[in-house]
Amino acid sequence: MAKRIDVKDLNLYYGKFHAVDSVSLAVPPHSVTAFIGPSGCGKSTVLRSLNRMHEVIPGARAEGKVLLDGEDVYASSVDPVSVRRTIGMVFQRPNPFPTMSIRDNVVAGLKLAGERDKRKLDRVAEEALRGANLWAEVKDRLNRPGGGLSGGQQQRLCIARAIAVRPDVLLMDEPCSALDPISTLAIEDLIGELKKDYTIVIVTHNMQQAARVSDQTAFFNLAGVGQPGRLVEVDDTERIFSNPGQKATEDYISGRFG
């Protein structure tokens, strides 16, 4: 079930360094939101804070609210493990578990949560691999190691692994930056299909990609080196790329940045 995300006054820190200043934005369910902006502007940090992966880094902390259908992800009673089960994530570089077969990679989340029913796991593996458009390519070698697949296949394996735990939201941190154009296209098509079932937030450096896949685009920027990153504006992708409200957005999109 796709859910909506509301971010309210989110401030993010790495130790004493103020990385992101007061971000507020809303992500509607069944939509794709793209985060764009120059390197170091905090877009990945904001993305990682949505499922509390930010705090995995020693010294990192968050202030403010992230609401998932009205429920605060940062409430003191909330177990971060359960947040991450609800809000899945795909990383920049494909990172299948090297000790596991393709099938075991896909069902790793369920299996390690205690699911033992082999038939159920097989069914989930097939569904998730079909969902990630990888089934046809790997159905004859499910017991081979995941590390033997190509980069693009590995990334789709990671997407299958993320959707196998049936999250409500899927976060993607530059999922195509390590892939060739054909694999990128495969993943972009997949994002379009996944939108039916999930709320998706994607960080990308590729503005054409943001324009192609997203419904809504958020532009992040930073005033200067050592300054915190901030959200400049968030709007419908079409408006951002045709008639943005801020001069900084227009400059960045048209390549007149910096």
Place this chain on the structure above:
Amino acid sequence: MTTATDLDRPAAPPAFQEVNSARRLKNRLATILVGFAFLIALAPLVWLLITVLAKGFEHVLNVDWWQKSLAGLTSRQFGGGVYHAIIGTLFQGLICAVIAVPIAILVAIYLVEYGKRSRLAKAVTFTVDILSGVPSIVAALFIYALWVTTLGMPRSAFAVSLALVLLMIPVVVRTTEELLKIVPDELREAAYALGIPKWKTIVKIVIPTAMSGIITGITLAIARVMGETAPVLVLVGYTVFINYDPFGGNMSSLPLLMTSERLTTNEVGEARVWGAAVTLILIITVFNLLGSLISRLTSLKTK
């Protein structure tokens, strides 16, 4: 055809030059030096192996050698075997491993996964560093003071194992720590992002990824402590009889048998010492081979 000579002549001096003679000379010198150093390092090892095999190999070919003890034989009688010492070496080494390996792996997990740069972690690392420099005789005397003098327990194979534990822990902590460190953080993050708790990530993702190397490290450590001599001299008495009780009585081991039979100054004693040396080398070789076999079976595959 006058223009042809013009074309034959290069328009500019060549961009690339030959390797000049000074560099070629340096290269040759360095090659000779490295090769020579290799030979110097290798010679004593090969020499040692040849000497031990030449003097001891004939004795271990006898079936009795592997099945019988030296019970009932005087120092002038050939025959018998070192079964009692083999049992002792294996008992002491394995009991030590059973105690030391879990402790060492837990310490390494704490240092890499939980402690990071905390003050306690720094203190533990410092202690492990010191422990790894403790001579085996000091470890043996410490256990003697603790186990025998203070607690009033008898000298026994178990006391030897305790001293070996002190020698084994730092080795296994060090190798496990290094191996856990090279497991990429991306794998840990991938697991967290699936909603897998930290301890399960460590047990099911991180350790299996590093398993192959950890096993190699453990077998090398076992092989090392099985050859330790100081603890067996201090903490247990020598016997020619078979003893299966690690908590009481004298128990022989291969290093102990060698130091004791060395005092038998005749051909019989010589045969026993060299035979035991070959036996110890063989056992350690088998352990290393087993270790590399297991680590190959558990190593990561991509096909």
